[in-house]
Amino acid sequence: MTVPFSFLHHLACPRCQTVYDADTQAHLCQCGSPLLVHYDLEAAGKQMSKEQLRQREPSLWRYHELLPVRSPEHVVTLGEGMTPLLPLPRIGARMDLPQLYVKDEGTIPTGSFKARGAAVGVSRAKELGVKTLAMPTNGNAGGAWATYSARAGLAAYIVMPEAAPLITRNECAISGAHLFLVNGLISDAGAIVGRAVKQYQWYDASTLKEPYRIEGKKTMGYEIAEQFGWQVPDVILYPTGGGVGIIGIYKALRELQQLGWIGEHLPRLVAVQAEECAPIVKAWQEGKDVSEPWANSHTIAFGINVPKALGDFLVLDAIRQTNGCALSISDTDLLAAQADLAREEGLFVCPEGAATLVAARQLRQSGWIKATERVVLLNTGSGIKYPNTVQVSVPVLQPQEELPIS
Amino acid sequence: MTVPFSFLHHLACPRCQTVYDADTQAHLCQCGSPLLVHYDLEAAGKQMSKEQLRQREPSLWRYHELLPVRSPEHVVTLGEGMTPLLPLPRIGARMDLPQLYVKDEGTIPTGSFKARGAAVGVSRAKELGVKTLAMPTNGNAGGAWATYSARAGLAAYIVMPEAAPLITRNECAISGAHLFLVNGLISDAGAIVGRAVKQYQWYDASTLKEPYRIEGKKTMGYEIAEQFGWQVPDVILYPTGGGVGIIGIYKALRELQQLGWIGEHLPRLVAVQAEECAPIVKAWQEGKDVSEPWANSHTIAFGINVPKALGDFLVLDAIRQTNGCALSISDTDLLAAQADLAREEGLFVCPEGAATLVAARQLRQSGWIKATERVVLLNTGSGIKYPNTVQVSVPVLQPQEELPIS
Numbered sequence A, B: 001m002t003v004p005f006s007f008l009h010h011l012a013c014p015r016c017q018t019v020y021d022a023d024t025q026a027h028l029c030q031c032g033s034p035l036l037v038h039y040d041l042e043a044a045g046k047q048m049s050k051e052q053l054r055q056r057e058p059s060l061w062r063y064h065e066l067l068p069v070r071s072p073e074h075v076v077t078l079g080e081g082m083t084p085l086l087p088l089p090r091i092g093a094r095m096d097l098p099q100l101y102v103k104d105e106g107t108i109p110t111g112s113f114k115a116r117g118a119a120v121g122v123s124r125a126k127e128l129g130v131k132t133l134a135m136p137t138n139g140n141a142g143g144a145w146a147t148y149s150a151r152a153g154l155a156a157y158i159v160m161p162e163a164a165p166l167i168t169r170n171e172c173a174i175s176g177a178h179l180f181l182v183n184g185l186i187s188d189a190g191a192i193v194g195r196a197v198k199q200y201q202w203y204d205a206s207t208l209k210e211p212y213r214i215e216g217k218k219t220m221g222y223e224i225a226e227q228f229g230w231q232v233p234d235v236i237l238y239p240t241g242g243g244v245g246i247i248g249i250y251k252a253l254r255e256l257q258q259l260g261w262i263g264e265h266l267p268r269l270v271a272v273q274a275e276e277c278a279p280i281v282k283a284w285q286e287g288k289d290v291s292e293p294w295a296n297s298h299t300i301a302f303g304i305n306v307p308k309a310l311g312d313f314l315v316l317d318a319i320r321q322t323n324g325c326a327l328s329i330s331d332t333d334l335l336a337a338q339a340d341l342a343r344e345e346g347l348f349v350c351p352e353g354a355a356t357l358v359a360a361r362q363l364r365q366s367g368w369i370k371a372t373e374r375v376v377l378l379n380t381g382s383g384i385k386y387p388n389t390v391q392v393s394v395p396v397l398q399p400q401e402e403l404p405i406s
Helices: A041-047 A050-054 A060-066 A089-094 A114-127 A140-152 A166-174 A186-200 A213-227 A244-259 A279-285 A312-321 A331-345 A351-365 B041-047 B050-054 B060-066 B089-094 B114-127 B140-152 B166-174 B186-200 B213-227 B244-259 B279-285 B312-321 B331-345 B351-365
Strands: A008-012 A036-039 A085-087 A100-104 A132-136 A155-161 A178-182 A235-239 A268-274 A325-329 A375-379 B008-012 B036-039 B085-087 B100-104 B132-136 B155-161 B178-182 B235-239 B268-274 B325-329 B375-379
Touching: A036 A213, A041 A060, A041 A244, A060 A114, A060 A213, A085 A213, A089 A331, A100 A213, A114 A140, A114 A213, A132 A140, A132 A186, A140 A155, A140 A166, A140 B331, A155 A166, A155 A186, A166 A178, A166 B331, A178 A186, A213 A244, A235 A244, A235 A351, A244 A268, A244 A312, A268 A279, A268 A312, A268 A351, A279 A312, A279 A325, A312 A325, A325 A331, A325 A351, A331 A351, A331 B140, A331 B166, A351 A375, B036 B213, B041 B060, B041 B244, B060 B114, B060 B213, B085 B213, B089 B331, B100 B213, B114 B140, B114 B213, B132 B140, B132 B186, B140 B155, B140 B166, B155 B166, B155 B186, B166 B178, B178 B186, B213 B244, B235 B244, B235 B351, B244 B268, B244 B312, B268 B279, B268 B312, B268 B351, B279 B312, B279 B325, B312 B325, B325 B331, B325 B351, B331 B351, B351 B375
Parallel strands: A100 A375, A132 A155, A155 A178, A235 A268, A235 A375, A268 A325, B100 B375, B132 B155, B155 B178, B235 B268, B235 B375, B268 B325
Antiparallel strands: A008 A036, A085 A100, B008 B036, B085 B100
16 A cells, blocks of 8 residues: 555635535635645544654655645755744843744745745645746745746746835846736736636736635744744744734644644744734724725735735634734834844845744733743845845945944 | 864964964964964864764754864854755756756845854854954955954955945944045955954954964865765865865865765865966966965856955865866856856856856866766855846836736
8 A cells, every 4th residue: 555645635615615626626616715725634643643743854845645746756846944942041041031933944945934835835736737937926935936937937927015124135136937017016917817717727826816825924933843843832823914924823833733733722822013014904893894994004024915815814813722822023123023023033034024023922911821821923035135224324335444343 | 971062173374384373363374474373173073973963953063073162152143054056957967967966055144155264263252262353355354254244243345345345334323333445446346355354453354364263164064065965076166266165165075074074085175266366277277386366356156256365276276186176167167057047947046156157067068067967066055135136127017007028
């Protein structure tokens, strides 16, 4: 008997429960909801063990039984995953929160957690016979999907706002993607892609419009659990734009519970948004199940500038089911936190990641987070991808000069 | 009996063999040579096993017995090491070299292999009681040492050429380092630092002027051996500026031989330089043991713009002892290879790393590398740190427009 590489079973709609075949190309449910991937967890649980996992290579493919790629030959990888989980001793001490950690997605291919979704999404697209995919992006997802598409040999059409970070433009262009800018927001890019996808019958790789990106992102949840020795933390704070990461982490935790690898206690999930783009926060505060599109959204944390997320109801559900919460942070505060993390802890995080530190501080001050709790900030990428958020003024010396030490 | 965390034994000069105590601050030998670190490998070999290693965390600290930090509490880490070793199937096939790999240091903290040297160098400096360090840099080392100094709580004085990559300037500044630019080359920066270090009694962290950076870099050699199941490859190509990586990899391989973990056969080490800054190549071609300073050096691969390396004789020795060679690449060719790697394999490497692909192609064409050989390119960092080496021209659409598909 051969052992399956993946225990992929079927797709299902989380809203209307319609079931779909996992082995044909699928996008949204007929009801308009994103689809979620289901596995034969009972069979997987008999096959896998924590001990065996310890011996495996340090990439997200160590969890291959719980990922949607059926054959190892279709795995498209650049070595993504098993990113560091680092303590923040100085900042934690200042906050009276000694067990403060960051899950650092800065050290992953393309310098952004988008590599996880792209690795699994592109692998599965390739396995399903896709030749051309298309997507709108705020930058980092485009860079990642362009890169992995190149590695897979797929053609990629990518549309991003003109204001998206320059470096992500470079990633797309050098990887041979067909890149276009739009004089507008990601929603404008999405409309252009939507029409093109229909016209040319391309594979729509937009956020949550294919079911597999979330499977890549969920591995952050597996890794956090494994890195803490299968004792999950009390709180995970996540910078929320499209929200795929928080949906994925919640899904991962539920799967680990079903496998019996973690207990009943789940981390409280916290969605962190920018003050000028906080649709999830508003919906959460108002007790609503879905968000309203946020008008005139803007923030320097470009990756979370998403006025309306397709999976908003899943994000809100993940927060409620775990007794979490949602809060928004000003650009001024998150930039100060970015500098704080670099100066105090040596971590040069992206602005989105920095927002979670401000949120944790506020929640600690209000008592919502207790001093004895174990808290994880999810840093979604490296600060080196955002040269323009750091303002530097440096003295210039002539070769014969001495260092001017005051 | 407690088991030592490190089997650090003493320091010794590779030129005049003078021995130094490893537990006091040491820089160059009295004869002017860099010092190398020695371990009690016999004792270490009794303590360590390949099987036990498999269970350890995926960072360079998995090799802690062979690293110079005596106490785990002094380890300053951002989770560096155990970077991916990736096959290049398409480019390899085109070159008639099916076993072509890249060791990708793009996915490491600070996006550059300099993080390895900084992690170990800063850890050991902290252990030895250092409070302030200083160094000249072409950018990436400065970014790494600034970051790790911040994490360690050390003060860092860093001087880099005005032309060094902007992003490395950001890394230094946001990490709270005392940063200065110089209107000149790294050698000018070095002279300024040299005078300041003497005047203020700072710890000199210049390349090879402290013995521990090389210990961090050597872990690339350990990882390559471990990732190939302790069967070393036939050829390793390394972009050579200061040359610490090639010296380190050679040292690592010798240590593994002494441990009996690898056999007699060593990879042939190839130093790759830029055409307009090729002092090692010139010395190797002329059969010399040391290099001459290269006048008016320049290359877009900024990290290998080093007119005269302090460890040049060690680089030349590593090449000769392994029957390797040295060759230089034009900027035009290495930029083309950078685009090739991104488009064909999805790897956005730095210009320095791209140079090794051109070198491998030339050596394959000349027959110096055989089709059956296993070859590793060392990519020293991520392309995302060099936005200016990628020239992008992208069409801009208005929101209501259609994608112009030709």
